[in-house]
Amino acid sequence: MLDIAGQLAHWIEEGRDFAVATVVEVSGSAPREPGAALAVDAAGQAIGSVSGGCVEGAVYALCQQALADGGPAVERFGYSDDDGFAVGLTCGGTVEVLVTPVGVGAPARPVIASALTAFAEGGSAALVRVVRGPRELLGAALLVRSDGSYEGTLGGAAQLDRIARDEAGALLGLGRTGTVDVSADGSHCPGGVTLFVECRVEPPRMIVFGAVDFAAALVRTGSFLGFHVTVCDARPVFATRARFPEADEVVVDWPHRYLSRTATDARTVLCVLTHDAKFDVPLLEAALRMPVAYVGAMGSRRTHEDRLHRLREAGLTERELARLRSPIGLDLGARTPEETALSIAAEIVATRYGGTGLPLTGTRTPLHGTGRSTGTAAPRGRAPTAAAFPGVTGSAASVP
Template sequence: MDARAVRTAVAWLAEGRRVAAATLVEVVGSAPFELGATLLVAEGGAIEGSVTGGCVEGALVEEARAVLDGGDGDGARARVVTYGISDEQAVGVGLACGGTVRVLVGELDEAAPLEAVADALEDGVPAALALLLDGPQAGARLAVVGQDDVVGGFGVTALLDHGVARDARGFLDEGRSGLRGYGAAGETLGSALRVAIHSHATPPSMVLFGATDYAAALARAAGLIGYRVTIVDARSAFAAGPRFTQHAEVVVAWPGEHLPRTRLGPRDAVLVLTHDPKFDEPALLSSLQTGAGYIGALGSRRTAAARAQRLRDLGVTDAELARISAPCGLDVGARTPEETAVAVLGEILALRAGRAGGRLAEASGPIHPREQAPARR
């Protein structure tokens, strides 16, 4: 369940309203939204959220209202409904994006896991919400907050709750969501019970060295796609401008002072933007000591080659140099700081997704490749 849906559901439940949720739990092919996208329907007619951006929402509202009116009489708490793209069904529901979606529809009758995730989001603490898709307890939820707290449970076995909590923590560390399969009693190996795990990880970090025009443009654009941006510059007069402070945290420090006290992981990025060896090289040396998933440096090819040789002279290996994207960015003909920001963020997104970054019109295969789902029963 996405963040906005969590907060809305908690508010509606606190008002004493019955609420049904339709949550996107699996995608085959392409679909507009990510796993966890949720449509909420409250008793009385209020509707909030979306699962496919309008393709199947009308049908899902009817499914949700049927749940609130008493369901279909089969005794299940919730059920998975499937909408595909083929022939008459594609025309009927309007799923024109080329994929098949599976959505779990059921009433929200356990507030505690949702409240735990809502509180975590408010406090900036990572949290995951796991949703059981199969069996008599389908629709049950379990929340994992941070690395310690587990709220709620599936009511199947303690083994299942334990395994899902462990896997949810792993998903949080990687900042991803997806499906996992378990045995009928909760064994790690199996597919009798499917669980959708939706992560609300803390935002990835981007550290920009150098209070420059390029840093201002990158900070503004990176914030729009979810990065928490820090601009680092030892020159306080340069760093104090509102074009930096409006979109990023600004730290006045030398590169070697800031990064050793900063924890960076695979989702995080470091950009070196100063074109000055006395800043660039300490920043890159410090960056290589972190777990940052992306390290980039601006400059011409001649600048990049000279900088690489100086780093080799300082003991940097070829394997370490391969971690540095220099010159950074996709080859889109960027010239201005704003265009360069687009090129750099495009490269970061492409590498993060394992894509080449070329033109979609000249590529083949799915636009949004998905993880292999656990086998269905």
């Protein structure tokens, strides 16, 4: 429900009755991931999507039925070879959808309301619901926050709530949404109860080093992809809020010094657009030794070779250097800053999910990835080269 949490929180505030359908499991080629949701209120207004259009009509009807009878439902939609025009996913996959009534007075409404508020405000939290098991447990909800506090109950044995909190905490720590099979008494025995754990964590960071036109375009693209975007440059005349209004942060500091003191994690993306050895060599020396998701650097192939030589002299190993994506981005033939930002974003996405970066035409790989992050390297391409930075003037921060 993350994609429509803000709108649903508003519906709660207005006192509307509604039902929400959430994708809880997918297999094969399916257009939406677990957590995608469609909601319908008592007046028939609908928001969100669970399939990109394939089964929306049938899910809409299920939501109306849930509002009418007050009961949750679980429905599976798949492709039928006998009747390709029947309700189903013509793309060949299957989706399982949990429909939960959230009317005024519904037992799960207070917990879902708290979850929607937490999701809409950007807090880290996990909403646990029963999707398979005893009928009386379906649709029950438990909210687990990152500080370990919780709200609600799944309605079964006390052990079920306990293990649900443990599983939610583990998935929350990984930032993952998914299902967990346990027994009704709370032990790990498949075939008893299936829990759907929907997690919302702080957005991953994208740190863009170098306040250039390419950075402005990349900031917009990164924000669109859901990153918390920071621009860092040592020159205050260029690193301004006016030049980067869509950035979450604009920092004036030497890049390597800022990187050493700011928070990063395994989802962080570092894009080095400085294109100047005095900035990017000390920065990359630190970045390539950090457990981040992606490190890319802009520059011509000649600049890249010179950069590698300097980094080897600084003591980086070949294994560490192999993590560097340079020249940054996939080979799209990009020319403009916006096209270059698209090529960089494409490489980041391909790296995250193990994509090849090849045209889908003629390939037989699954169209919708599994969501696994892999170590597979996408093909490295080229990106237009930014002009080299001028030397740091007296107005810039001094070298530490």
